[in-house]
Amino acid sequence: MSSNETVERVEREHRASPIDVHVGTRVRLRRTLLGMSQEKLGEALGLTFQQIQKYERGVNRIGASRLFDLARVLDVPIGFFFDDMSPELGGNAANRSRGGAFGFAEGQEGFEDDTLHRRETLELVRAYYRITDPSIRKRVFDLIKTLSPGE
Template identity: 55%
Template sequence: MKKVPNPIDRHVGSRVRMRRILLGMSQEKLGEALGLTFQQVQKYEKGTNRIGASRLQQISQTLNVPPAFFFDGAPMIENANGSEHPMPGVAEDSHSSSFVLDFIATAEGLALNKAFARIPDAKVRKRIIELVNCLAAEDAPPPPPGKNGIN
């Protein structure tokens, strides 16, 4: 039976991948900096191998972020009594932040964010957001009756 990666391990790995890609660093280069093979970096990024505390500290220094960065938007964790709660310091709306992080971790999300960040004019950035919202609304299914004020 195949072992399923822990959701926290997958989340931390995806944050490692996102930061590595944002810096334009290959898995090979990150592996060299950590004294690992690129295959080990792949396993960390997929969450199939858990990252230990000292290794996470080393990764955070190499990627120039605090260790807490890797837990931002992490999924809910379960208490000993079985109740779920967000990890300390994690926003309450972890589902929507997880969706955003998943998008940013894609090639399209990274390219869009890098290009958007290079636009110096705040008014132009605001207009682009308005355009994207309009385009997204055109593709969205119509709201159910009564939800838009029309019955």
């Protein structure tokens, strides 16, 4: 192997995989929605917050057992980490048609991924899940649906 080939191979190995970046982004999204710090998540997993940062940026790959632990601590199914993955990365229509991360049955057409990362969205979701009475939470959900523009 020539030195150029070795350098190219090392650069490829150190570049974050798009799938690892996507999974890390989903970890960050869920952690943020729960209002959990990187430090608290790290403590729950026996890791440092720096390791959590590396997972969230996709710099370090998340192994199967660690993904299982993350799903348990973040209280999501493992498939959550792969929801909304673009077809180029191996995502499929079945994941997207299920309603993605929040399990809504309706499709979320026109729902841009950037929306999930806005502070307003995160605050709204946190406030929504702080409503402890399921019937009130359902009424708030129905109210928001009626206030949004029709299709």
